[in-house]
Each structure stands twice: as C-alpha cells, then as structure tokens.
Amino acid sequence: MKRTLAGLAAIFALVMVAPASAEDVKAGDLVISQTWTRATPNGAKIGGGYLTIENKGSTPDRLVGGSGNVAGKIEVHEMAMDNGVMKMRPLDKGLTIEPGKTVKLAPGGYHLMMFDLKAQLKQGDKVPVTLEFEKAGKVTVSLDVQGVGAQAPGGDDHSGHMDMKKM
Structure with a gap:
C-alpha cells in the first residue's frame, strides 16, 4: 500500500508540474514564457510560433518581428473572425504589450508566422528564434516543438491538471 501511495504521489507531482518548456526569458521589462510551436509535415513551408509576453514595466512595448535560421521570414x-469568416493578417505595426498586461500568442489569435521553413519541425525539438521588440530590442527564445495538432504548450489544454477518475 505504501508503495502504491508513494507511486501515486510521484505521478501526481510530475503531472502537476507545468509541461516541460523553455525557461522564462527576460528582455527589458518583458517576461517571455510558454514558447512553443507545432510539428510540421515533411515539406511544409509555413509554421506558427506561440508564446506569452508579460510587460512588468510602466511603458508599452511592441513586438515588431522575428528572425531565425528555421525560416526565411x-x-x-x-x-x-470577420463576418463569420476567419481571416489572417500580418500586424505591420507590430503587437503592443501594454504596461502591466500579458499578451498570449496562441492558435486562432495572435501568433508568429514562419515562412519558407528550412527544415521539418519535429516533435521534441527546440527551435531558436529571435524576437524583435521596439524598446526591449532583440531576444532569442527557444520554441518547444509539440505535436502536429497541439493547442497549448503541453500538447493539450489541460495545463497540468490530472483526472483522478482515470487512475
């Protein structure tokens, strides 16, 4: 019984920890976390990048672009949504992160669009990209490659919660 309880406690502790992801990265007053991307099929030329940016400062900053060896652009x-139609567009002036606010780049919303991928993004890999901010400058982060259909950094929307009924 003690072994079973110890095993369950160990599993519970592992599940409650946030999914394995890159360390938080600081750039000026910004904290960048939950950096990830989805695996791509062989030959795919585009991919998306997702992350969370928190502005701990007193002035706004703006994510204006990115670069990396993984993509041409x-x-x-x-x-x-625009009149019931999902539309995607580049933010030519960048994405503002207001002071004291957090902006999440996630599927179906704001995201990094990686064009002309140089190689397949494979689940389990880490992809370095450099983000460019108006005030904080350039900062390199590592995108954790999740499964093809992932919706969140851990590959699901459960955020580390465990269903005890399934044990």
Missing part, C-alpha cells in the same frame, strides 16, 4: 500575425 518571421512575421507577427493575427487571426480573427
């Missing part, structure tokens, strides 16, 4: 994009 990286842009900041937005997906939004």
